[in-house]
Each structure stands twice: as structure tokens, then as C-alpha cells.
Amino acid sequence: MSEELILRTENICKSFNGIQVLKNVNLEIRKGEIHALMGENGAGKSTIIKIITGVYTKDDGEIYIDGQHVVIDNRHDAAEAGISVIYQELSLVPELTVTENIFLGHEIMKRGLPDKKEMRRQVQALIDRYGFLLRPDEVVATMGMAQRQMCEILKALSTEAKLLIMDEPTTSLSASETEQLFVTMEGLREKGTSILYISHRLEEIYRVTDRLTIMRNGEVVGVVDSRTVQADTVTAMMIGHELEKTGVRVPNVNHDHCIEVKDLSLGNLLHNVSFKAYGGEILGIGGLVGSGRTELVSCIYGAVKNYKGSITLDGKPVSRSVAKNIRAGFGMVPEDRRTEGFFPQLSILRNIVISSYDRLSSLGFVRAGAESGHAEKAIADYDVRPAMKKLPLQNLSGGNQQKVILARWLSRDVDVLILDEPTVGVDVGVKAELYVYMRRLADKGAIIIMVSSDLAELTEVSDRVLVLHGGTFFQEFRDHKATQQAVLLASSGVAAKEGEVL
Amino acid sequence: MKISQKITRKLITLALIVILSAIFAATTSSFLKLINIQEILRVAAYTGIICVGVSFVLISGGIDLSSGGIICFTGIICCRLAVLGLPWPLVVLAAVVVGAACGFLNGWLITRFYLNDFITTLATGFVFSGFGLLAIAKEPSGTVMSQTIRNRGFLMLGKHVGGFYYIVIAWVVLTLIAWFVQTRTRYGLHTCATGSNAKSSEMSGVNVRRMKVMNFTICGACCAIGAAFTVAYQQTAYLSLGSGMGFDAVAACVVGGVMLGGGKGDAIGAFLGAVFMTIVTNGMRKYGLDTSWQYVFEGAVILIAIMSDAGFAVVSARRLKAISEKNANEEALMEAQKGGGAQ
Amino acid sequence: MKNKNIFANVWAQRALILAVLLIIMLIGNRSFFSLGNLRTILMSIAIYGTMCCGMLLCMLTGGIDLAMGSTAAFTSVVCLWYYNGHGMTDGAFVVGLLLAIGCAVLVGILHGVCDAYLLLPSFVVTLATSKLLYGLASALLKGSFIHLTNTEGFFYKIANTKLFGAVPMPIVIFLAAALIVGLILSLTVFGRRVYAVGANRAAAELVGIKSRIFRVGCYVICSLSACLGGIVLTSMNYITSATTAQGYEMMIMLALVVGGADIMGGYGDIAGAVFGALLAGIVENMIVMLNINTNYSKAVQGVIIVLAVAFNVYNNRKSAGLIAPRKKRAAAAPKKEA
Structure with a gap:
């Protein structure tokens, strides 16, 4: 590895709607290194990547490639400059072969026809050069995820990329596939290709990267050697100063009222998970995306039915039917509100009351007065703005949409509320409001289970935190003892050594 | 060696054709007669030429139900021009241009206004038939007049040579060209990519919208060719020409493995599908159903x-x-x- | 406030369209307004409208049924065939009707299962069953017609009596169907859930709605409305065959898209559907009254459908913020402050 820089950015700034998301970002990536970029959600990682690859235009600052000043206005410019991105959701065309995919859009032509032989030869040469386990004529639809990823990398390399950007490439890979990817990456490094590697997983950073840039709140807060740095140093830099706990609440936990999950297993995702969630407390579930968090709560709710193991509420088994569970007092705010949470073209009113017709109807007929009163009360109680019950929900801001979904359940006094990433895309003011509503519900004695990737939220809001890693519980933090750093370490599978229960 | 899924699907269709033919040949006396085989091929060629065009649209992930309307419109144009005594290449060329324009209109409407392709083409199919009505010869009182074509050159298209109707030859040639385009050229590759995953294709630099419009245009042109041969064979054109063909062609393609939703199948599959559907119809008639x-x-x-x-x-x-x-x-x-x- | 404007606009647009059509007829052919002709229009509206009511439910959940015409033909053939074969008594009619209803339910279940459970494209499935049912009806009658000759029986009286001596029964049936579907959609939990399933199936599942069963149910209701339409039509014309109600699905689709329904589901209401049926009936009649070749009527239908769909798509994209985002942002900003 040389000291020569392949990419250097100088004081990159970017604002959206007047909010500055990048402040003077200086990124330096050397030739032939695997450089990691870490930071919490919203730290500005993806924004800087999008600027480098020409998806966004920067407000200010300069980009240098190989010491040369370059202007990147669109994806094409980035490709010209030798920058390639491997996206999380793969960009391959399933019905085509590896060769066809690699050359799609820039086929080698001979006498007006694609020169299949030549393209195949070049792909084979690339495969041989990097030692990939791929066949040029294989159809992508029949390949596994790891192979698809390799094909994607090959596609990037075929355009003579000097810098590969990988955005969380291991999310959908199994352990052995991940290892395969790392071997590939190391091979690339030996051949002199630089890689910018974005990940949340500390163990991967240790395993494969050379240096590490850490971002927080749109700024670079440090560049360290990732082979020698301590995990807690990294996490401390990511989080910044740990917020003082604002007076530890002692929740009024009712140990007689609980959901008990015993030996729950689901395919390859969850293995013998057991825990209890009590009435009166907010139970936080942490872990990385893909650790099985969403599947776990979906099982409890009854949306996923083919699990093994038992789930009981106060000793009685919980049904595997969503409708029955709702009648029994369950509620769920799903992970992606756009695809699973709300009904975009229906009114605020309809979105709120849709789960409560068991109370608002008689003999299958809606009691219009009760329905409208229910919605109005909910809109007022949970401060939905604008407070126009007939407005289609798609016209509200993200925060208010989320308020509506929460109001859907809170307005019917649910007994078990499951929240999956409840504050994604919600602005700070609304966030605080949502937390107040959740706490109020807990104080009434309800069981609240909250899945979150937001560490501050997880440690501040929940009374107890369980961290999932690799489909099973890794660590439990009781009595508000969870710190962001400890949770972050635990989700990466790096345990604070002293005992499982802090 | 592993036989790919593509070939398996075609072999299944082929096997069904052989089995059905064998059954019909064994149980009816007239099925295997030369004249019947000629007839089967002629009818299959008509559907088959349309299928060639429809297969392009289906592979690119769309659907075109307007072929019937385009056949009607272009067929009537052929008839009118042939009656005027124009040489046949000009007649066919005019029809193809009009057909392509109809197809282009479909593609443009769908991509420009984000319309649902099946509703749009279902509706434009009727609109094109309406154009056909505008173009058809009328008595001064406004009633539709039937015209018989006496243009020798044009009628030649409806004849056969050495037992093969020209339409059959055209069908085979078009199928081979289409197969070549779909499997060997950049255009075919991009069509398949568009149908398989439009978003990824766009990211790789494929002009997805243009591919869609182009494929609808090709489909329109194929319909015009099919219409020209059929009009020449029947020596006249009428308003119900091509009615129901929109769906029949899609059905034949689907039977031949050109799947709805895009990315799968090719013109050879569409060819086999057209043969299968025609044999079934013919055989059932032989049974007296x-x-x-x-x-x-x-x-x-x-x-x-x-x-x-x-x-x-x-x-x-x-x-x-x-x-x-x-x-x-x-x-x-x-x-x-x-x-x-x-x- | 904004909402009210949109509502007013929709009806202003609709009134405007009707006014234009009526003015054309005032100039074109006054006999359009004769009582006899108005009755003819109302009768055709009644049949379209009855069938629209079922299809509306289907479209609201994101489905489409292009086999409605064939279903109407097949079920009416089954009913009349049994009726004529069993002494043309009212008892035979009831059995025939039950047979027809049974067939319609089966057809609806087939459509629903193919769409909701097998995830097959509904328009191909329903076009295929349309062929199949047409063939079956035609085979049952050996390609011929079947007459309703007993003018004393209940079957005949369905369409040929008048309520209070003034309102023809088919119109009563249409209004009743519209009323029932309208009430279902606006007053019942079922109706609320139909909209929810159409708007977002995944979200519907997560609030405890079994969306697939709902969709099958809506296809069944759709087929039943086709069956009803077919029986009334048969009683009206004293005759039925495999070609009964042929092409009606286009008219119904026209009526629904003109009324603002979206084939992707979630948009549309009964008032729009009734207006659409009204427009469909008037347009069809206009073409006859203006002495335009009836072959043009389909072309006109086609143009109207494309225009209406384009209009709906534009509107829906606009309200979803996909068109002119800048304007929308500007409009949304003061809202937040309010």
C-alpha cells in the first residue's frame, strides 16, 4: 500500500432544505487500501457517497482523483473518473448471463453485433485475474447472493474502476458468503484497487479494512488505523459524548403481566430465542439490520406464522392470526410505513380507525358518529397536523404519517404494542412527542416492544435493552444500564466481557 | 449436459404438438392430408406473424392487445391501395408504415403518460378498428361496400409456391429474423433486460422507454405484414378482420413460453405456440366439434x-x-x- | 377547505361533460329527448349500471374482470335453458336462477383464486375465462338462441313490470344495486376494508384484514352482478344466447374509469360509477341517434377510456406528489406552520 491518494475530497458541504448535512468533509483514500467509513444513521455517509458518485451535486468543495481535480455532475462522470458503486439492492438483470450483465449498456460490437466471444473472453480474463468463482455463461437468476455480488463487483471492475464503493455489501450474505467476499476484496487490494467500505459491523471492519474514517453529524471526526484501534474508541467517536441519563425513571413494572417467548426459531434467521417482556416497561430490541429483529417481532404479532417454539401472553398461547391478536389488544407499527404501514390515498380518519372497527361498528355497520369521534379525538390527542381528518395521508409529512399510525393503536388502548423502527424519517420534534406517547402507554401497564437501529433512542427510551446478534440474543442490559457504546459493541458481536447482564 | 430451462420449455411445447398431431392423425382420416397440412400452416402463419411482433412486446415486459385493431386498419388500407392498382411492394410498405405508426402511438401513450399497457392497448385496438372503418370503401350513402381485389401483383402474396403459401415463408423468415434479433443483437439483449428488470437496466445505461416504444412499433409493423398476406389470400378486407386476434396472439405466445411479465422466451417459442393453437383448432374441427x-x-x-x-x-x-x-x-x-x- | 374544492371540481367537471353532450344532441337530433328514447337510454344504463356495481368492488381491491359479458351470457343461458326445459314454471325459474348463481360464484372464485393466491395477471385470466364461458354457453345452445316465451311467469315479469306503474323494474334493480353497494362501501366495515385492501395490501394484512379472501369475495360479487345483469337483460329482450352482453365489459370499464376508479385499486366510488354508467349509456345512444356507423361506437369508447385513464393517472400522480414536486413543497410548507 502506497501513500499515494486515489481520492481526496476537500471541504465538501451539502444542505437539504436549509439543513446542513455535510460540513467540510475531507475524505482521503489511498491507492490499494480498503478504507472503511462508519457512522450512525444520519451521520452523512450515504450523502457523501452520493456526491462522490454524482447522484447529488455538492454545494461547495472539491474532489480530486489521482491528484487531478475532477468535476462530477452525474453518474457518468463518476464512472469516467473510475469510481464504481456496488449498491445494497443489486443492480443485475436476472434473466441475463454474467457476461451480458457485465457488458450491459456498453457492449463490445463487431460488425454491428455484440461480439459475444470477445466479451466472454474478457470476462473470463477478469474472473481468472481476480480468482472469482463464477462462470461467464451462468444466468444470474440461478445464482446465489454471494455470486451475484461477485458479478456486481466484476461489473464494476470491467469499467476499469480505480475506486470501488461498497455500501453494506454483507447485509444479505451468510457467514461463509461474507468470508468469500472478504477474500475477493483482499485479492482486489493486492491488484491495486481501492475500496471504500461502508458497514455497521465492527467485526468486519477489523477483519478486512486498513483504515477507518468515522463520521458524525455530517463531519469527519477521525481517521484511524482500523487494525489497531480499540472497538470502544471507534464507538465513542461515532456516538460522541454519551448523553447524561436524564434521571433514571423507575418504571412500574408488572411482572405478572408478560409476554414470554420460549425457544423461538425461524428458518436460518432466529435460533432458540427466549425472553420475557413485562407490562409497564418499554423493552428495546437492538441489533443490526438482518439480525432477525423484524422477524422476531413479526412472529409475536402473528404476521409470520411458520415459527417453531412458543409465545405466550400471561400464560396463554398467543395466536398466529393477526386479526385475533388485534382483538386481544395487540398493535404493531411496522418497519417501513410506506409499504406496510399506511394507506396512502385514504384519509387520516380511515387510517386511524381501520384497526378499531370491532369497537366502532355493530352488526357489520360502521357507527359513523363513533368513528368520526374516535378519529377526531385521536387527531387531537396525538396532535396530528394538519388536523383535517379527510386529508389523504400521502399528503402529510413523514412525522405526521407516523403519528397517525401510532394513533391507530394508541387510540384503542392496546395492551401489547410492537414498534419496529418507529422514528425513521421523523424529525426531532415529532420524535420527542412519539416517545411521550409511548411512555404514557407503558405507564398504563401495557407491554411495549421497540425495535430500533437508533442507538440514542434505544438507550434513552427503553427501560431494558436486548441485543440480537446472529439470530439469537447476545446481551441484555437492565435498568437503563445500556449505553450506546455497549449496545453498538454488542450488536457487532463484541461483548463487554464482564458478564452478560450489565 | 444440463439442458437449460429455455430449451426445456420449448421441448414441452414441441412434444405436445407431436403428441396431439399423432393422436389427430391416428383418429381422423383427413388430418394428415397434404391439403390439411397446408391449411394448418397457412392459418398458423397468420397467427404466427402477429405472435412475432407480440413476442417483442411481451419480452420487454409489456402487453399488446391492440393487434386485432391494427390488422383491421392496415388490412383495409392494403385492400384500398391494391384496388387502386398500386404495385404490391408499395402497398405492403404503406401498410407497414401505418402499422408501425399505430404501434408507436401505443408505446408513446404508455410511456409518456404512465398508462397501464393492457387497458391502453385494449382501448386503442378499438380505436384502430375505427380508423379502419374510416378507411374502408363506402357507397355514397355511407354504407360499407365490399371490394374485391383484382391487382394481380398483390394477390400473388396470397398464393403458394411448391405447396408453401408465401405467408408461411414470410412467417418462417420473420421468425428467424426475430429470433436472431432477440438472441444475438444488442437490441434483443436490451429488450430482454428491460423486461427482466427495468430499473437495473436503466441504471446500466439501457434506454428503457425507447426500448418499450420500439417494441410496440415492431409489433404494429408485424401486424401489418400479417394483415397484408391475409387480405391478399382472402382477396378482400372487412371490418371484422383481425377481431379477437389481439388476445389470441398473446395466448399463443404464452403457450409457447413467452411469459407475461417480461424477460422470458423468444420468437421460436411464439412460433411453436402458434402451431400448437392452430393444430388444436384444426384437429377439433376434424372431430366435428x-x-x-x-x-x-x-x-x-x-x-x-x-x-x-x-x-x-x-x-x-x-x-x-x-x-x-x-x-x-x-x-x-x-x-x-x-x-x-x-x- | 382544499378538499371541498376538489369535490366541487369533480362534479363541476362531470356536469360540464353532460352539458356538452346534451347540447350536441340539442343541435344534432332532438328526438334524442323523446320519451321513448330516454326510456331506451335508461334501460341500457340500468344493465350497465347493475354490472358496474359489482365491478366497482373488484376494481377497488385492485382486480379487473373482463369476463363480465360472458359470465352474464353463460349464466342467463343456463337459467333460461333450465327454465324452458322444466315446464317454464316459477319453480323452475328459481332452480335455474340458483344454478346460474352457483355458476357465477364458481367463476368468481376461479378468478379470485387465480389473482389473489396464484398471483396471475387478472386480465389474462378473465379474458381466458371469458372465452371459455362464451364457448360453454354457445355449446349448450349449439350456437343458436333460446327464447323466453312464457309471458306469464316471473322470469318475464322481472324486466317487464313497473314499480308503482311508472318505474321499469330494471331501473329499480339498478338503483337497488347501486344503493346496496353504495351503502356497503360507505356504511359497513366490509366497505372500509375493501378500500384498505385496494390502497395497500401489505398494510391491510398488518391491521388484521385477510386481504386475499377479500379479493376473492369481491370477484364473486362481481360475477354475481354479471349474473344479475344477464338475467335482467334476458327478461328484457325475451331471448338470450352466447353473444348476450358481448362487449359489455368494455362499457363497464369505461363507466368506471370515467367515474374515477383506478385499476390499481383504492380509488373510486359508487357515485362515480353511476355517473360513468349514465355517460356510457348516453354516448352509446348518441352514436345511434346521430346516425353514426355503430362500428364507430367502439372506437369512441376506446378514445374515452384512454383519455379517462390518462386523466386519472395524472390526477393520482399529482395528489401523490409525483408531478411538480416544487409546487407541492411550497404548498406543504405553510401547512406545517399552521
Whole structure:
């Protein structure tokens, strides 16, 4: 590895709607290194990547490639400059072969026809050069995820990329596939290709990267050697100063009222998970995306039915039917509100009351007065703005949409509320409001289970935190003892050594 | 050697054709007669030429139900121009240009205004028939007049040479060209990519909208060619020309493995589908079953074809899942061994 | 406030369209307004409208049924065939009707299962069953017609009596169907859930709605409305065959898209559907009254459908913020402050 820089950015700034998301970002990536970029959600990682690859235009600052000043206005410019991105959701065309995919859009032509032989030869040469386990004529639809990823990398390399950007490439890979990817990456490094590697997983950073840039709140807060740095140093830099706990609440936990999950297993995702969630407390579930968090709560709710193991509420088994569970007092705010949470073209009113017709109807007929009163009360109680019950929900801001979904359940006094990433895309003011509503519900004695990737939220809001890693519980933090750093370490599978229960 | 899924699907259709032909040949006396085979090929060629065009649209992920209307419109244009005594190449060229324009209109409407393709083409099919009515010869009183074509050059298109109708030759040639374009050229590759995953294709630099519009245009042109030959054979054109063909062509394609939703199949499959559907109809007539039962049978065949394709997709998805689970199991085993070694 | 404007606009647009059509007829052919002709229009509206009511439910959940015409033909043939074969008594009619209803339910279940469970494209499935049912009806009658000759029986009286001596029964049936579907959609939990399933199936599942069963149910209701339409039509014309109600699905689709329904589901209401049926009936009649070749009527239908769909798509994209985002942002900003 040389000291020569392949990419250097100088004081990159970017604002959206007047909010500055990048402040003077200086990124330096050397030739032939695997450089990691870490930071919490919203730290500005993806924004800087999008600027480098020409998806966004920067407000200010300069980009240098190989010491040369370059202007990147669109994806094409980035490709010209030798920058390639491997996206999380793969960009391959399933019905085509590896060769066809690699050359799609820039086929080698001979006498007006694609020169299949030549393209195949070049792909084979690339495969041989990097030692990939791929066949040029294989159809992508029949390949596994790891192979698809390799094909994607090959596609990037075929355009003579000097810098590969990988955005969380291991999310959908199994352990052995991940290892395969790392071997590939190391091979690339030996051949002199630089890689910018974005990940949340500390163990991967240790395993494969050379240096590490850490971002927080749109700024670079440090560049360290990732082979020698301590995990807690990294996490401390990511989080910044740990917020003082604002007076530890002692929740009024009712140990007689609980959901008990015993030996729950689901395919390859969850293995013998057991825990209890009590009435009166907010139970936080942490872990990385893909650790099985969403599947776990979906099982409890009854949306996923083919699990093994038992789930009981106060000793009685919980049904595997969503409708029955709702009648029994369950509620769920799903992970992606756009695809699973709300009904975009229906009114605020309809979105709120849709789960409560068991109370608002008689003999299958809606009691219009009760329905409208229910919605109005909910809109007022949970401060939905604008407070126009007939407005289609798609016209509200993200925060208010989320308020509506929460109001859907809170307005019917649910007994078990499951929240999956409840504050994604919600602005700070609304966030605080949502937390107040959740706490109020807990104080009434309800069981609240909250899945979150937001560490501050997880440690501040929940009374107890369980961290999932690799489909099973890794660590439990009781009595508000969870710190962001400890949770972050635990989700990466790096345990604070002293005992499982802090 | 492993036979690819593409070929398997075609072999199934081919096997069905052979089996059905054998049954019809064994149980009816007239099925295998030369004149009947000629007839089967001629009828199949008409559907088949339309199928060539429709296969382009289907592979690019769209659907075109307007072929019937385009056939009607272009057929009537052929008839009018032929009656005027124009040389046949000009007549066919004019029809092809008009057909392509109709197809282009479909594609433009769909991509420009984000319209649903099946509703749009279903509706434009009727609109094109309406254009046909505008173009048809009328008595001064406004009633439709039937015209018989006496243009020798043009009528030649409806004749046969050495037992093969020209339309059959055109069908085979068009199918081969289409197959070549679909499997060997950049255009075909981009069509397949568009149908398989439009978003990824766009990211790779494929002009998805242009591909869609182009394929609708090709479909329109193919309809015009089919119409020209058919009008020449029948020596006249009429308003119900091509009615029902929009769906029949899609059905034949689906039976031949050009799947709805895009990315799968090619013109050879469409060819086999057209042959299959025609043989079925012909054989049923040989049994003396009236046309009603043909409708029943066609409807049932289409339902079975799409259901079995869906079933096939489920099976192959399961197989992939099984493979990945097997990998996961091996992995767990490996990890267990590793763990054992460490201790 | 904004909402009210949109509502007013929709009806202003509709009134405007009707006014234009009526003015054309005032100039073109006054006999359009004769009582006899108005009755003819109302009768055709009644049949379209009855069938629209079922299809509306289907479209609201994101489905489409292009086999409605064939279903109407097949079920009416079954009913009349049994009726004529069993002494043309009212008892035979009831059995025939039950047979027809049974067939319609089976057809609806087939459509629903193919769409909701097998995830097959509904328009191909329904076009295929359309062929199949047409063939079956035609085979049952050996390609011929079947007459309703008993003018004393209940079957005949369905369409040929008048309520209070003034309102023809088919119109009563249409209004009743519209009323029932309208009430279902606006007053019942079922109706609320139909909209929810159409708007977002995944979200519907997560609030405890079994969306697939709902969709099958809506296809069944759709087929039943086709069956009803077919029986009334048969009683009206004293005759039925495999070609009864042929092409009606286009008119119904026209009526629904003109009324603002979206084939992707979630948009549309009964008032729009009734207006659409009204427009469909008037346009069809206009073409006859203006002495335009009836072959043009389909072309006109086609143009109207494309225009209406384009209009709906534009509107829906606009309200979803996909068109002119800048304007929308500007409009949304003061809202937040309010």
C-alpha cells in the first residue's frame, strides 16, 4: 500500500432544505487500501457517497482523483473518473448471463453485433485475474447472493474502476458468503484497487479494512488505523459524548403481566430465542439490520406464522392470526410505513380507525358518529397536523404519517404494542412527542416492544435493552444500564466481557 | 449436459404438438392430408406473424392487445391501395408504415403518460378498428361496400409456391429474423433486460422507454405484414378482420413460453405456440366439434399455461431456497468444526 | 377547505361533460329527448349500471374482470335453458336462477383464486375465462338462441313490470344495486376494508384484514352482478344466447374509469360509477341517434377510456406528489406552520 491518494475530497458541504448535512468533509483514500467509513444513521455517509458518485451535486468543495481535480455532475462522470458503486439492492438483470450483465449498456460490437466471444473472453480474463468463482455463461437468476455480488463487483471492475464503493455489501450474505467476499476484496487490494467500505459491523471492519474514517453529524471526526484501534474508541467517536441519563425513571413494572417467548426459531434467521417482556416497561430490541429483529417481532404479532417454539401472553398461547391478536389488544407499527404501514390515498380518519372497527361498528355497520369521534379525538390527542381528518395521508409529512399510525393503536388502548423502527424519517420534534406517547402507554401497564437501529433512542427510551446478534440474543442490559457504546459493541458481536447482564 | 430451462420449455411445447398431431392423425382420416397440412400452416402463419411482433412486446415486459385493431386498419388500407392498382411492394410498405405508426402511438401513450399497457392497448385496438372503418370503401350513402381485389401483383402474396403459401415463408423468415434479433443483437439483449428488470437496466445505461416504444412499433409493423398476406389470400378486407386476434396472439405466445411479465422466451417459442393453437383448432374441427368447443378449449389452454408457468416459478424458487439452505447447513457444520478445533 | 374544492371540481367537471353532450344532441337530433328514447337510454344504463356495481368492488381491491359479458351470457343461458326445459314454471325459474348463481360464484372464485393466491395477471385470466364461458354457453345452445316465451311467469315479469306503474323494474334493480353497494362501501366495515385492501395490501394484512379472501369475495360479487345483469337483460329482450352482453365489459370499464376508479385499486366510488354508467349509456345512444356507423361506437369508447385513464393517472400522480414536486413543497410548507 502506497501513500499515494486515489481520492481526496476537500471541504465538501451539502444542505437539504436549509439543513446542513455535510460540513467540510475531507475524505482521503489511498491507492490499494480498503478504507472503511462508519457512522450512525444520519451521520452523512450515504450523502457523501452520493456526491462522490454524482447522484447529488455538492454545494461547495472539491474532489480530486489521482491528484487531478475532477468535476462530477452525474453518474457518468463518476464512472469516467473510475469510481464504481456496488449498491445494497443489486443492480443485475436476472434473466441475463454474467457476461451480458457485465457488458450491459456498453457492449463490445463487431460488425454491428455484440461480439459475444470477445466479451466472454474478457470476462473470463477478469474472473481468472481476480480468482472469482463464477462462470461467464451462468444466468444470474440461478445464482446465489454471494455470486451475484461477485458479478456486481466484476461489473464494476470491467469499467476499469480505480475506486470501488461498497455500501453494506454483507447485509444479505451468510457467514461463509461474507468470508468469500472478504477474500475477493483482499485479492482486489493486492491488484491495486481501492475500496471504500461502508458497514455497521465492527467485526468486519477489523477483519478486512486498513483504515477507518468515522463520521458524525455530517463531519469527519477521525481517521484511524482500523487494525489497531480499540472497538470502544471507534464507538465513542461515532456516538460522541454519551448523553447524561436524564434521571433514571423507575418504571412500574408488572411482572405478572408478560409476554414470554420460549425457544423461538425461524428458518436460518432466529435460533432458540427466549425472553420475557413485562407490562409497564418499554423493552428495546437492538441489533443490526438482518439480525432477525423484524422477524422476531413479526412472529409475536402473528404476521409470520411458520415459527417453531412458543409465545405466550400471561400464560396463554398467543395466536398466529393477526386479526385475533388485534382483538386481544395487540398493535404493531411496522418497519417501513410506506409499504406496510399506511394507506396512502385514504384519509387520516380511515387510517386511524381501520384497526378499531370491532369497537366502532355493530352488526357489520360502521357507527359513523363513533368513528368520526374516535378519529377526531385521536387527531387531537396525538396532535396530528394538519388536523383535517379527510386529508389523504400521502399528503402529510413523514412525522405526521407516523403519528397517525401510532394513533391507530394508541387510540384503542392496546395492551401489547410492537414498534419496529418507529422514528425513521421523523424529525426531532415529532420524535420527542412519539416517545411521550409511548411512555404514557407503558405507564398504563401495557407491554411495549421497540425495535430500533437508533442507538440514542434505544438507550434513552427503553427501560431494558436486548441485543440480537446472529439470530439469537447476545446481551441484555437492565435498568437503563445500556449505553450506546455497549449496545453498538454488542450488536457487532463484541461483548463487554464482564458478564452478560450489565 | 444440463439442458437449460429455455430449451426445456420449448421441448414441452414441441412434444405436445407431436403428441396431439399423432393422436389427430391416428383418429381422423383427413388430418394428415397434404391439403390439411397446408391449411394448418397457412392459418398458423397468420397467427404466427402477429405472435412475432407480440413476442417483442411481451419480452420487454409489456402487453399488446391492440393487434386485432391494427390488422383491421392496415388490412383495409392494403385492400384500398391494391384496388387502386398500386404495385404490391408499395402497398405492403404503406401498410407497414401505418402499422408501425399505430404501434408507436401505443408505446408513446404508455410511456409518456404512465398508462397501464393492457387497458391502453385494449382501448386503442378499438380505436384502430375505427380508423379502419374510416378507411374502408363506402357507397355514397355511407354504407360499407365490399371490394374485391383484382391487382394481380398483390394477390400473388396470397398464393403458394411448391405447396408453401408465401405467408408461411414470410412467417418462417420473420421468425428467424426475430429470433436472431432477440438472441444475438444488442437490441434483443436490451429488450430482454428491460423486461427482466427495468430499473437495473436503466441504471446500466439501457434506454428503457425507447426500448418499450420500439417494441410496440415492431409489433404494429408485424401486424401489418400479417394483415397484408391475409387480405391478399382472402382477396378482400372487412371490418371484422383481425377481431379477437389481439388476445389470441398473446395466448399463443404464452403457450409457447413467452411469459407475461417480461424477460422470458423468444420468437421460436411464439412460433411453436402458434402451431400448437392452430393444430388444436384444426384437429377439433376434424372431430366435428363446433367452434363453441374451440373457444372452451382455447380458454382452458391459456389458463393451464399461465397456471403451470406460475407453478414452475414456484418450484424453481423452492429449489433455489433449498440450495441456499443446504449451503447454510454446511456452513453451520463448518462453524461447529471450527469451534471444536478452537477448544 | 382544499378538499371541498376538489369535490366541487369533480362534479363541476362531470356536469360540464353532460352539458356538452346534451347540447350536441340539442343541435344534432332532438328526438334524442323523446320519451321513448330516454326510456331506451335508461334501460341500457340500468344493465350497465347493475354490472358496474359489482365491478366497482373488484376494481377497488385492485382486480379487473373482463369476463363480465360472458359470465352474464353463460349464466342467463343456463337459467333460461333450465327454465324452458322444466315446464317454464316459477319453480323452475328459481332452480335455474340458483344454478346460474352457483355458476357465477364458481367463476368468481376461479378468478379470485387465480389473482389473489396464484398471483396471475387478472386480465389474462378473465379474458381466458371469458372465452371459455362464451364457448360453454354457445355449446349448450349449439350456437343458436333460446327464447323466453312464457309471458306469464316471473322470469318475464322481472324486466317487464313497473314499480308503482311508472318505474321499469330494471331501473329499480339498478338503483337497488347501486344503493346496496353504495351503502356497503360507505356504511359497513366490509366497505372500509375493501378500500384498505385496494390502497395497500401489505398494510391491510398488518391491521388484521385477510386481504386475499377479500379479493376473492369481491370477484364473486362481481360475477354475481354479471349474473344479475344477464338475467335482467334476458327478461328484457325475451331471448338470450352466447353473444348476450358481448362487449359489455368494455362499457363497464369505461363507466368506471370515467367515474374515477383506478385499476390499481383504492380509488373510486359508487357515485362515480353511476355517473360513468349514465355517460356510457348516453354516448352509446348518441352514436345511434346521430346516425353514426355503430362500428364507430367502439372506437369512441376506446378514445374515452384512454383519455379517462390518462386523466386519472395524472390526477393520482399529482395528489401523490409525483408531478411538480416544487409546487407541492411550497404548498406543504405553510401547512406545517399552521
